Amino acid sequence: MVIMSETLKRDAEYLSPALGRAFDLVAVKGEGSFLYGEDGKKYLDLTSGIAVNQLGHCHPEVVEAIAKQAASCIHTSCVVHYPANIDLAEKIASITPGDLNNTFFCNSGAEAVDGSIKFAKKLKPGRTNFIAFKGAFHGRSLGATAFTSSKSAYRKFYDPLIPGIHHLSFPNIYEAKTQEARDKLVEHHEKIFLSYFDTVVHPESVAAIIIEPMQGEGGYIPAPGLDGSKNYLQFLRDFCDKHEILLIFDEVQSGIARTGKWFASNHYGVVPDVQLMAKGLSGGLPLGAFSSRKELMYEMPPGSHGTTFGGNPISCRAALKLLEIIERDNVMDNVNARSEQVFKFFESKFPGSDSRKPREDLNDKIKVRGLGLMIALVFPDAETVTKVKNYAYDKGVLLLGCGTYGNIIRLAPDLTITAENLQQGLDIIAEAIAK
Ligand SMILES: Cc1ncc(COP(=O)(O)O)c(C=O)c1O
CATH class of the missing domain: 3.90.1150.10 (Aspartate Aminotransferase, domain 1)
Known part of the structure; x- marks a missing residue:
């Protein structure tokens, strides 16, 4: 007993x-x-x-940074501007892939997902559909749950969730024993993907595709594109460019050096339109973010999204110290x-x-x-x-x-x-x- x-x-x-x-x-x-x-x-x-x-x-250095900021100012919210927040956004612009240089801070991964979906809705009016992947985990808020499909238990009790979200299959090449079998598997998934747009959802009705470059809760599965396999993220990038769909990389788990580069997408050389991060960003304090290009971010007018605690000074100072140590050491x-x-x-x-x-x-x-x-x-x-x-x-x-x-x-x-x-x-x- x-x-x-x-x-x-x-x-x-x-x-x-x-x-x-x-x-x-x-x-x-x-x-x-x-x-x-x-x-x-x-x-x-x-x-x-x-x-x-x-x-x-x-x-110890993150603890010190937290203590120092706590002694100086704990919380202001969006009542005023504050330096910790600005310093961190500037730092993030230097590590995010490509030209993503503008950031919205929130408190968690799920909030980063929700924010990025609102962003896509604002940028793509009239496009009511979204593409996510089977096995994906995007969080537990009502919005993020609708994009999650790593376990149906996470969705049980909450249907109907947000309409217009389509889950397509994520290519797991790791059971294939030969390169030829891997290539065939990726091609097969690409065909299924394309045929979905020919038969069920028109590409011009899709606002965004959200994908974890490396699935997390779904089983730690990197997307094809490493070790000589066909680059599935590049395939998605090309498709999104062709149809003016936003490509969102959810790197809440795989970001902030966890895969040996700042972001898992760096291994693939593919730049999304929106980059999500949270978890490892702030040494254990709650902090999430979505980043995109300034000209796109400026399409969201003041007040179109918000938060009370998101990007609070203490989490931002802890994150700045953490990013500094990752580089320095x-x-x-x-x-x-x-x-x-x-x-x-x-x-x-x-x-x-x-x-x-x-x-x-x-x-x-x-x-x-x-x-x-x-x-x-x-x-x-x-x-x-x-x-x-x-x-x-x-x-x-x-x-x-x-x-x-x-x-x-x-x-x-x-x-x-x-x-x-x-x-x-x-x-x-x-x-x-x-x-
Ligand atoms: C890829 C991914 N996205 C989003 C989330 C949700 O993050 P949070 O639990 O901070 O809301 C997680 C959490 O595990 C995750 O792994």
Whole structure:
């Protein structure tokens, strides 16, 4: 029988159960790559609060930046202008792809999605349709839920949602064993995509296409276009250009250096019309944003969208410090080195597991895919994932699942994790799999 701590009893009494928790662990402190539990145990956190804590828990310089700003000014909202907000928008313009140079701040990923959809509606009057992808996760607000299709459970109870949203299939090439099979799969998806516009939705009725360049909750699946495959994002870019449709990249999870570049789209060399970010942007504080070109952003007149807390001074200062540290400490080099460490480790333990490139000898028990420190361990079933997660938890390692069928463990540690700490986690995962 599991004995509930007093804290968990109060949690159950006073907190809504709608927000499920991955573990019945009460954390009392976070430091670097570790969380400390009420139970006195230290846990290696390979989740970083769902891909948020890019610099680990409580990075001292981010904490200092927060404290300094808090002592100076906590909140003004849109009553006045303030420097932290302007400084961050200017900094973001220097890291967003291409010519995206103007930003609207909000508090979360879902708000960034909602804002970008309102933006598309304003820019494309009369175009009432939107295209999203199966397996996509865009958040839990009523708007973002309508674009989400990674699990029907997220939509259950809330239909009918926003009309005019069409979910097309996202090409997952990672099960294909040869380059030829991958190319065929991408071509097949392109055909389905095009035929949808010939038969169901006219392109001129579509305001925007929203896609995660690397699907997150749907299973950490990069869009085709890496390792010699046909570039699916470029295909979408060309289609959008041809039909004057806005292309929105939701990089709430894959952005801010998580994949080893500022944005996953950088790996593909494709520039969207609207770039979304949140999660890793502000060292754990609530902050989201959508960026586009100034001339487009200026089509939204004052008052056409708004927020009370969005882009608050403290979150903006934390974000500025975080972006500065990522650049100063070459954090992306660590992302790439630790990523290779993961792929090499699993390949040595489970030959044929590295499924980034097509190969005939794919391991059928575990496949590893992803980019940077956004890595999926794909198992045959959800039961294995539960066992591995529970074993790792007992040994002090926190892991999260993802994917429609629950058969995937995602590794999303902080981007500054050391080789030693990461190895400790990998050894325990391998031990769990062996068991
Ligand atoms: C790609 C993507 N978009 C949007 C969201 C929603 O973000 P938030 O939970 O901050 O609203 C998430 C959250 O997991 C996400 O992964």
